[in-house]
Amino acid sequence: xxxxxxxxxxxxxxxxxxxxxxxxxxxxxxxxxxxxxxxxxxxxxxxxxxxxxxxxxxxxxxxxxxxxxxxxxxxxxxxxxxxxxxxxxxxxxxxxxxxxxxxxxxxxxxxxxxxxxxxxxxxxxxxxxxxxxxxxxxxxxxxxxxxxxxxxxxxxxxxxxxxxxxxxxxxxxxxxxxxxxxxxxxxxxxxxxxxxxxxxxxxxxxxxxxxxxxxxxxxxxxxxxxxxxxxxxxxxxxxxxxxxxxxxxxxxxxxxxxxxxxxxxxxxxxxxxxxxxxxxxxxxxxxxxxxxxxxxxxxxxxxxxxxxxxxxxxxxxxxxxxxxxxxxxxxxxx
Numbered sequence: 001x002x003x004x005x006x007x008x009x010x011x012x013x014x015x016x017x018x019x020x021x022x023x024x025x026x027x028x029x030x031x032x033x034x035x036x037x038x039x040x041x042x043x044x045x046x047x048x049x050x051x052x053x054x055x056x057x058x059x060x061x062x063x064x065x066x067x068x069x070x071x072x073x074x075x076x077x078x079x080x081x082x083x084x085x086x087x088x089x090x091x092x093x094x095x096x097x098x099x100x101x102x103x104x105x106x107x108x109x110x111x112x113x114x115x116x117x118x119x120x121x122x123x124x125x126x127x128x129x130x131x132x133x134x135x136x137x138x139x140x141x142x143x144x145x146x147x148x149x150x151x152x153x154x155x156x157x158x159x160x161x162x163x164x165x166x167x168x169x170x171x172x173x174x175x176x177x178x179x180x181x182x183x184x185x186x187x188x189x190x191x192x193x194x195x196x197x198x199x200x201x202x203x204x205x206x207x208x209x210x211x212x213x214x215x216x217x218x219x220x221x222x223x224x225x226x227x228x229x230x231x232x233x234x235x236x237x238x239x240x241x242x243x244x245x246x247x248x249x250x251x252x253x254x255x256x257x258x259x260x261x262x263x264x265x266x267x268x269x270x271x272x273x274x275x276x277x278x279x280x281x282x283x284x285x286x287x288x289x290x291x292x293x294x295x296x297x298x299x300x301x302x303x304x305x306x307x308x309x310x311x312x313x314x315x316x317x318x319x320x321x322x323x324x325x326x327x328x329x330x331x332x333x334x
Contacts, residue, residue, distance in 0.1 A: 003047035003161040004054070011169070012062045014082075019059035023092045025085035027053045036086050039095050040114055042136040044086065045129070047161035048116070057085025057093060064170040065163065071154050072146050072288070073125060074180060077173050078156070080127060081118045092118065106293050110151055113140055116160075122226040123291055124148050129160065148224075148289025184223040188213030191284025194272045195264040200244040208329040209237050213285070215332060224287050225273075227294050233332075234273070235298045236325050239317065242267050247314040251299045254315075255292065269295065 013019070028036070033049055059082040066077050073079055084100075085093040092098055100115040103126060109115060117127035124147045129140040142157040157163035188210055197206065216230050217223050225231040239254065245267045248254035257270040263280055264271055274290040276282040302308040307321040317325070 002050050004050060004164065007165060009054070012060065012167070013055055014059035014061045016059055019082065023057040023059055023082045023085060023090055025056045025087035025090045025093055027056050028086045033086060036088075036094055040100065042114060042129075042131055042140070043138075044114075045139060045160040047159070047164065048129075049086065051083070051160075051164060052086045056087065057083055057090060060167065062167045062169055064168050064173055065156060065166055066168065067144075067154075067156070069154055071125070071144055072149055073119065073121070074173065077170075078125070078127075078144055079120055079170060079173075080167065081120055084116050084118075107147060107291055108151070109145060109147065110153070112143075112145075112153070115145075120221065121148075121224055124224055124289065127156065127163075147291065148287070181217065181221055184217045184221075185214060187223055187284060187286075188217055191286070193285050194276075194283045195281055196245070196267045196272050197241050197285075199264075199267075200241040202241065202244060205237060205240060205329070208333040209234070210285075211333040212237065212329065225290060225294065227297060231294065232298050232301075233325075233328065235269075235295060236302075236317075237329065238269055238272050240322070240325070241272060242269070243316055247311065247316060249314040251296060254299075255295055 028049070033044065037044055060080055063080050064077045065080060067074075070076070071078055082092055084090075084096070087093045088095040088099075090096050094100055094114060094116065098118075103109045103115045103123070104111055107123060109126060109128070112128060113131040114129040115126045116129055119125045119127070126145050126147075128143050128145050130143045130153070131138065131140045134140055139159055141155060142160060142163040144154040144156050146152045146154070157166060193206060212230060212233055213223060216225070216234070219230065225234055239248075242248065242254060253268075255269045257268045257275075258266070261268075262277065264277065270290075271277065273285065274287050276286060299308070303315075307318055308315050309318045
């Protein structure tokens with residue numbers, strides 16, 4: 001008897017076209033499974049292969065997994081966007097463009113096994129098959145890995161089959177998600193700004209950033225910055241604050257906090273919106289973490305478009321771009 005022979009899959013998979021375009025691949029034959037396992041360096045759970053032969057990857061309608069231990073997503077559950085196909089062609093497949101190797105090499109996720117499912121946080125959390133206890137040939141457990149909490153690992157299910165069987169309709173948790181939404185709206189409306197932002201002394205831009213933050217929260221359901229247009233506007237706004245205090249000598253000079261910095265004296269993106277220095281001053285308007293790859297892509301694109309230009313000592317926004325950016329931010333603020 002298979003792991004899912006008695007499981008009713010009615011309402012399990014999403015029928016959204018995005019799922020077919022980015023998650024689903026044909027049912028894998030034995031050669032495909034063996035090839036993917038060789039590339040990943042582990043044996044996939046038999047239940048994973050069984051599921052893939054019913055449907056190989058896809059977004060979920062039965063998308064919530066109840067949790068006893070809280071995560072950054074919620075106190076009592078995690079939300080799952082989709083299961084990755086056993087293959088290489090779909091963007092969200094085990095060896096695809098946003099597959100397990102990409103998340104490990106580009107995002108810094110720990111090398112504990114295989115990233116097999118994503119969440120609505122767009123990369124800031126993952127579900128992984130954890131092979132640390134069982135070895136590459138054993139039966140891995142399922143864990144939640146939180147990039148924004150220094151890659152904190154939280155146990156989810158003892159095995160893949162238990163994880164799939166434990167998924168439930170997310171409607172049961174709508175109340176919690178409404179509370180989380182309201183909490184993040186409070187962060188962007190009322191949270192205190194970083195001492196760096198306050199020192200920049202641009203009250204008009206502060207108001208615009210709050211309006212932009214609210215728009216991001218209402219669109220995503222939480223406050224996080226990724227590769228979307230509004231996130232890029234927030235990166236732009238942070239660079240405007242930064243430029244009132246310093247000239248960025250390089251991307252790292254703008255983005256990173258030196259390891260020996262223990263105060264807010266030197267401006268940097270890390271201490272403007274992602275992180276607080278708890279031993280100095282905690283501020284409220286923050287995302288709680290960031291993926292450096294998203295910010296670096298923004299920097300590269302702004303350089304390529306001429307929005308960021310080289311000046312004596314580093315880089316600043318082109319004056320014409322800054323004028324247009326200010327207009328956009330004013331429009332968002334109404």
